[in-house]
Amino acid sequence: MSTVQEPTPRWSTLASKPSSSVIRDLLKLPAGVISFAGGLPSPEGFPLDEIAKACQTVIAKEGKHALQYSMVEGEIALRREIARRETQKGIPTEFEQVQIVSGSQQALDLIARIFIDKGDKVLVESPTYMGALQAFDLCEPEYVSLPCDTEGLNPAAFTEEVCRGAKFAYVMPTASNPTGLTISEERRKLLCEKAREYDMLLVEDDPYGELWYDQQPPASLRQWAPERVIRLGTLSKILAPGFRLGYVIAPADVLDKIAQMKQAMDLHTATFTQLISAQVFSEDLLVHHLPSVRERYKTHAKAMLDALEEFMPEGVTWTHPTAGMFIWVTLPEKMDATEMARDALAHKVAYVPGEAFYAGSAVEKNHFRLSFVTVDPERIREGVKNLAEVIRLRI
Amino acid sequence: MSTVQEPTPRWSTLASKPSSSVIRDLLKLPAGVISFAGGLPSPEGFPLDEIAKACQTVIAKEGKHALQYSMVEGEIALRREIARRETQKGIPTEFEQVQIVSGSQQALDLIARIFIDKGDKVLVESPTYMGALQAFDLCEPEYVSLPCDTEGLNPAAFTEEVCRGAKFAYVMPTASNPTGLTISEERRKLLCEKAREYDMLLVEDDPYGELWYDQQPPASLRQWAPERVIRLGTLSKILAPGFRLGYVIAPADVLDKIAQMKQAMDLHTATFTQLISAQVFSEDLLVHHLPSVRERYKTHAKAMLDALEEFMPEGVTWTHPTAGMFIWVTLPEKMDATEMARDALAHKVAYVPGEAFYAGSAVEKNHFRLSFVTVDPERIREGVKNLAEVIRLRI
Structure with missing residues (x-):
């Protein structure tokens, strides 16, 4: 042989x-x-007990549904709960505006793939989240780094020259990874004004918004420029990272492209963990x-x-x-x-x-x-x- | 305003x-x-009852672990169970050879991204699985379609000219989607011989291998060319599609590239559903x-x-x-x-x-x-x- x-x-x-x-x-x-x-x-x-309880309820109430294939956009029950939470925080949101993803990291990959061609300009904070760089790198953008000061990202960095032709600016306005800094309401407003002035999209990554110590942070950028903000959220920090559940709230045309791309990437996110999470939220099990x-x-x-x-x-x-x-x-x-x-x-x-x-x-x-x-x-x-x-x- | x-x-x-x-x-x-x-x-x-039981066991036994972040390669418990099942089917497999993915569709996307540059040659059966085409299309290969006859894919189609320079051949030897046909052991052997002769990789997609009616289908292509076969499996057809769990069994260098790529794409697949599945398998809950x-x-x-x-x-x-x-x-x-x-x-x-x-x-x-x-x-x-x-x- x-x-x-x-x-x-x-x-x-x-x-x-x-x-x-x-x-x-x-x-x-x-x-x-x-x-x-x-x-x-x-x-x-x-919240182990809350999740155990929700598991039992979901299996008893809709077990077959929970184990079956689902829609690329995500389970409506969970999308509704996320929309409800956003609405409670002051920004009216419908479930149709929410796309479920397999953790925020997948949202970053999706956004890279629908926006970035090799050499395209992408604005990032300096320093910025390394997981975002890893995802964006796969599409080979040219980065423009935006300096941050002791109060975090300074919108003064968004000049016409910097913004011109950029595919988007990726920002983490609340409890930034790695700096921990949260930018003020005033800076958020200004950032959104600049985005409108220079026709720019903002990708707002907000994994830590619920983890405030004394005072709720200022509102999402969607408050000031909903038509330009692609907002990323995650259940990893408030429920369980082991569920790998995140979401994107964005204008309809962005969501269409994301759904189309995600279909080819993994069909949809797990039905089972989506329904368990929806159950936990619907019973307000996280309130305490x-x-x-x-x-x-x-x-x-x-x-x-x-x-x-x-x-x-x-x-x-x-x-x-x-x-x-x-x-x-x-x-x-x-x-x-x-x-x-x-x-x-x-x-x-x-x-x-x-x-x-x-x-x-x-x-x-x-x-x-x-x-x-x-x-x-x-x-x-x-x-x-x-x-x-x-x-x-x-x- | x-x-x-x-x-x-x-x-x-x-x-x-x-x-x-x-x-x-x-x-x-x-x-x-x-x-x-x-x-x-x-x-x-x-298997609703089996899954309900496994849920309770996992939450009671290792709840915190099940809800936490995990490794990109997947949970060792599940990788071991998959390796055990492969070994039982006659092909000795170690857990290190198994990568967990978020459904087979993600495996297809991963494979496309680690192998295909725009214009690269990829061989597919004609007809072939449309989900694979959707995933591969994102990397813009040039397809060469291999004709199938009434017994499915005919290895005679793999000539030197067809195989030369191809990144891989994507095949579904068992219960093909869409034809339902299963190729014989003889054809499998010949296919693997051709792969060796023309230095070609084989992506073997096997979602339906457990769903045989009277007789177990012939062995995986790994039997005849383990160093050239990237085998894709899924739990969607034997356990629950709503878990979105699949796996890749492949040579070490391919697994390295996959892990690196997956890290940037979604960090890892959900811990929770992996551990529940491992529990179902470990108790042989699927035997009946x-x-x-x-x-x-x-x-x-x-x-x-x-x-x-x-x-x-x-x-x-x-x-x-x-x-x-x-x-x-x-x-x-x-x-x-x-x-x-x-x-x-x-x-x-x-x-x-x-x-x-x-x-x-x-x-x-x-x-x-x-x-x-x-x-x-x-x-x-x-x-x-x-x-x-x-x-x-x-x-």
């Missing part, structure tokens, strides 16, 4: 690109490390649950802010989030947080180096992202103390 | 293409129609369930074959499936099944016109696909009788 020959590799151009694995490798954490590197919500905050999640996140954020205040050497600054899961730390300019990550690991503490959050060549290396939600307050203090020592040795 | 201006549309090239809506429009069925147009499995065959599904499909297939025999006029032929959900009907060459579909609807019966299943310009119009699984045997007889009348009027 002749030897079997291995097939000749024949990847697409897209799949032939080397993947940047620096960050991924860093995130393979040895045991005993205090990890501030995660982006996971706290499992302590999952969400406040406790908010309280937990607030406590953890405060623990980390206190520890930073207590331990960090002079020259180091950080953001003060009022919602969400992250704090963004800035080292003196000459320092390199990617390189320092190995030292940090040796001191049993992990973070995500900031460079992952910059588009194209706009990279800054003297930042890192801390997540505080899955670590207990005492461990947060210990981890920040270790981290401060690592920095002190290098500063 | 000035009037709000609508945004200027700025779709990608991909999203700008008109979608062929002939078929979609035809499938919007009025009430009272006997539909043989569906591709849905029978909900009577869903699958035979009853097979029996149901066999009964329905026989009812339709009997009715075709009884009512169809001379000049009409059809396939005799031994597994799966479909029968492929061929009209005399001059007839147009797409055009005839409206008449059929007027006679309260629906089918899928064959033209949807052809790639590029290889279209043949004198075929249609019948599905028998969601219609009761008496209604099958009535529907086929109506359909025969429509044909008789035109033949």
